[in-house]
Amino acid sequence: MSPINYVYLAALLFTIGAAGVLIRRNAIVVFMCIELMLNAANLTLVAFSRMHGNLDGQIMAFFVMVVAAAEVVVGLAIIVMLYRARHSASVDDASLMKL
Amino acid sequence: MTGITDLASAGGASGASGVPSLWTLAAGAAGAGDKLQAPSIEYGKLSPVLIVLGAAALGVVIDAFAPRKARYGAQLFVVLAGLAAAFAAVIGLAASGVGSSKAQIAGMGALAIDGPTLFLQGTLLLVGIVGAFTFAERRLEPAAHGSRVDSFAAQPASVPGGEGEREAVKAGWTTTEVFPLLMFAVGGMMLFPAANDLLTLFIALEVFSLPLYLLCALARRRRLLSQEAAVKYFLLGAFSSAFLLFGTALLYGYAGTVNYSGIARVVSGADAVSDPVLADTTGNDALLLIGGALVVMGLLFKVGAVPFHMWTPDVYQGAPTPVTGFMAAATKVAAFGALLRLLYVVLPGLRWDWRPVMWGVAILTMLGGAVVAITQTDIKRLLAYSSIAHAGFLLAGVIATSEDGISSVLFYLGAYSFVTLGAFAVVTLVRDAGGEATHLSKWAGLGRRSPLLAAVFAVFLLAFAGIPLTSGFAGKFAVFKAAAEGGAGALVVVGVIASAIAAFFYLRVIVLMFFSEPQADGPSVAVPSVMTTSAIALGVVVTVVLGVAPQYFLDLAGQAGVFVR
Numbered sequence: 082m083s084p085i086n087y088v089y090l091a092a093l094l095f096t097i098g099a100a101g102v103l104i105r106r107n108a109i110v111v112f113m114c115i116e117l118m119l120n121a122a123n124l125t126l127v128a129f130s131r132m133h134g135n136l137d138g139q140i141m142a143f144f145v146m147v148v149a150a151a152e153v154v155v156g157l158a159i160i161v162m163l164y165r166a167r168h169s170a171s172v173d174d175a176s177l178m179k180l
Numbered sequence: 181m182t183g184i185t186d187l188a189s190a191g192g193a194s195g196a197s198g199v200p201s202l203w204t205l206a207a208g209a210a211g212a213g214d215k216l217q218a219p220s221i222e223y224g225k226l227s228p229v230l231i232v233l234g235a236a237a238l239g240v241v242i243d244a245f246a247p248r249k250a251r252y253g254a255q256l257f258v259v260l261a262g263l264a265a266a267f268a269a270v271i272g273l274a275a276s277g278v279g280s281s282k283a284q285i286a287g288m289g290a291l292a293i294d295g296p297t298l299f300l301q302g303t304l305l306l307v308g309i310v311g312a313f314t315f316a317e318r319r320l321e322p323a324a325h326g327s328r329v330d331s332f333a334a335q336p337a338s339v340p341g342g343e344g345e346r347e348a349v350k351a352g353w354t355t356t357e358v359f360p361l362l363m364f365a366v367g368g369m370m371l372f373p374a375a376n377d378l379l380t381l382f383i384a385l386e387v388f389s390l391p392l393y394l395l396c397a398l399a400r401r402r403r404l405l406s407q408e409a410a411v412k413y414f415l416l417g418a419f420s421s422a423f424l425l426f427g428t429a430l431l432y433g434y435a436g437t438v439n440y441s442g443i444a445r446v447v448s449g450a451d452a453v454s455d456p457v458l459a460d461t462t463g464n465d466a467l468l469l470i471g472g473a474l475v476v477m478g479l480l481f482k483v484g485a486v487p488f489h490m491w492t493p494d495v496y497q498g499a500p501t502p503v504t505g506f507m508a509a510a511t512k513v514a515a516f517g518a519l520l521r522l523l524y525v526v527l528p529g530l531r532w533d534w535r536p537v538m539w540g541v542a543i544l545t546m547l548g549g550a551v552v553a554i555t556q557t558d559i560k561r562l563l564a565y566s567s568i569a570h571a572g573f574l575l576a577g578v579i580a581t582s583e584d585g586i587s588s589v590l591f592y593l594g595a596y597s598f599v600t601l602g603a604f605a606v607v608t609l610v611r612d613a614g615g616e617a618t619h620l621s622k623w624a625g626l627g628r629r630s631p632l633l634a635a636v637f638a639v640f641l642l643a644f645a646g647i648p649l650t651s652g653f654a655g656k657f658a659v660f661k662a663a664a665e666g667g668a669g670a671l672v673v674v675g676v677i678a679s680a681i682a683a684f685f686y687l688r689v690i691v692l693m694f695f696s697e698p699q700a701d702g703p704s705v706a707v708p709s710v711m712t713t714s715a716i717a718l719g720v721v722v723t724v725v726l727g728v729a730p731q732y733f734l735d736l737a738g739q740a741g742v743f744v745r
Contacts, residue, residue, distance in 0.1 A: 088433065091429075095422075095426055098422070099419075099422075099423075102415075102419050108411060108415065111415055112415065112418070115415070115418045115419055115422055118419075118422035118423075118425075118426065119422050119425060121426065122422065122425040122426040122428070122429045123429075125426065125429035125430065125433065126429045126432060128433075129429065129432055129433035129436075129461075132433070132457050132461070133433075133436040133455075133457060133458065133461075134457070135436065135437075137379075137432065137437060137438055138429075138432055140379075141379050141428075141429075141432070141438065144379060144382075144383060145382075145425060148382070148383065148386045151386065151390060152386065152390065152418055155390045155393055155414065156393075156414055156415075158394070159393060159394070159397055159407070159410045159411055159414050160411060160414075162336070162337070162397060162407055162410075163407050163408070163410075163411050165339050166339055166340050166403070166404060166407060167404070172411070172415065175408040175411055176408075177404060177405050177408055177498075178405060178408065178409070178493075178494045178497055178498060
């Protein structure tokens with residue numbers, strides 16, 4: 082199977098993730114959708130790496146994994162803090178600053 | 181990474197069904213006796229960034245091991261010494277000609293150390309020093325149980341209004357973690373405009389964004405607002421960086437490399453492509469156009485351009501005001517530096533495609549920011565919309581696609597960042613019983629109550645509005661001149677109209693401060709320590725000097741205005 086099919090799959094995953102960010106209400110689920118988008122980018126990188134025959138893309142995928150882990154640390158800390166203060170992780174409830 | 185790439189391409193052409201096999205290649209390469217080249221790192225040229233990140237790591241160690249009482253002094257010393265040493269290193273590099281004739285690509289192609297990089301790194305370091313002053317201010321909050329505290333939460337992990345918070349406040353704790361977070365943010369921002377491949381761009385983006393997300397959540401007062409700002413900033417920031425990353429992946433697929441000059445060569449079609457796979461992907465314009473658009477989108481989010489600006493007012497309002505001031509100034513400097521490099525170095529071959537889009541974005545940003553700012557009633561939100569409008573003016577300079585465009589944007593960034601820092605430092609001083617009094621109605625008659633502070637704030641507002649003899653005028657003039665000469669005359673007309681609209685609400689605040697009666701229960705002006713005073717004084721001095729005698733600094737920006745490729 083040609084590796085370009087993985088790029089199509091990654092584009093699909095990325096779209097699902099982006100739609101999830103826009104549609105879902107729970108901050109944790111929104112965050113999971115963002116992780117899905119990052120992993121879609123990873124799949125794209127690895128597929129193109131295979132196609133081009135150089136390792137840049139695979140190495141980038143490692144970097145992206147590390148960044149995603151760091152983002153989880155920071156993101157979950159912030160979301161848990163919000164949840165403890167409000168007993169809700171819904172992004173719709175966080176609207177103190179709406180005009 | 182280059183060494184590995186060479187290895188891969190050495191035997192990469194052989195493989196089944198046109199797809200080069202990475203597995204056989206590894207064995208073949210080992211058999212051929214090739215060795216991985218050890219990377220050569222130009223430590224001298226990277227020293228500003230290394231000093232800042234080293235000081236940040238030292239700050240983490242201090243926070244882990246030093247006793248609570250000693251932390252504040254030690255952290256402040258490390259931050260200021262680190263930033264000052266890094267600034268000295270930048271000056272040294274610039275003096276030795278690295279900014280002009282000896283500009284080069286460093287760190288195995290990862291970073292470009294050239295004029296714009298050094299100019300922006302110097303600006304960021306000065307912004308960091310002034311930001312650290314406002315972070316360390318301990319005279320504004322009333323002393324909590326006998327110990328002086330700053331504007332950051334006693335213990336961020338505790339629930340607002342809960343038992344844990346009461347105990348932490350009683351014990352007089354402060355969050356000294358803000359100093360290493362500030363340093364990591366400054367370090368990432370210094371890498372951001374220097375990034376010379378898309379991977380470094382993404383990593384630098386995350387390195388400066390993650391500390392900023394945390395800093396937004398740490399306000400001592402109005403913590404619910406602060407936490408809400410952090411969640412919004414984090415979710416939207418991570419969303420936009422995912423777009424940037426996917427764009428990076430598509431551009432890598434298009435060009436087979438993430439190196440800026442490599443992509444630029446492929447885009448311009450300078451090299452003949454022999455590899456059949458590469459010929460296939462470089463023939464696919466969808467990869468290039470979508471990839472480029474997604475990367476630019478990620479950067480436009482960071483500069484706060486319409487339609488990617490929705491986070492700006494909420495985050496600026498909710499974040500602790502010292503953080504807002506630092507973030508408003510420094511993020512814009514770093515992100516415009518990266519945007520300039522991307523558009524001028526990587527995608528000049530695509531400028532007939534991106535210029536019309538950026539025209540639209542610039543017009544929307546200038547008009548959108550200026551018009552919506554008129555309806556604002558909170559001073560921090562007002563400054564947030566004003567920063568959106570300024571992002572639009574800066575985009576006009578970016579669109580010029582000329583050397584003047586680069587240097588005028590550099591000058592504008594330097595001028596704008598000090599005005600912003602000073603303005604937000606003033607906002608921290610106007611207080612009532614509930615903390616900072618940010619509602620505009622509270623600012624009525626401030627000129628009668630505290631003429632000096634109101635006058636200083638009026639200077640900043642006039643600079644924002646671009647009145648002559650302030651740095652705002654010099655910056656705006658340079659940017660609009662470059663845009664007009666670059667063939668964007670209509671954009672300049674829109675920019676002038678947006679400036680006029682913006683001037684209305686800046687002047688409205690001045691009128692409110694000086695020509696209306698003070699409220700009986702109005703706010704008082706806190707007397708700051710020498711740190712906030714010097715932050716505001718520096719803002720005024722830079723604003724006036726760059727307004728009255730801008731030529732030296734325009735020349736400096738002009739000399740710095742060439743990207744190395």
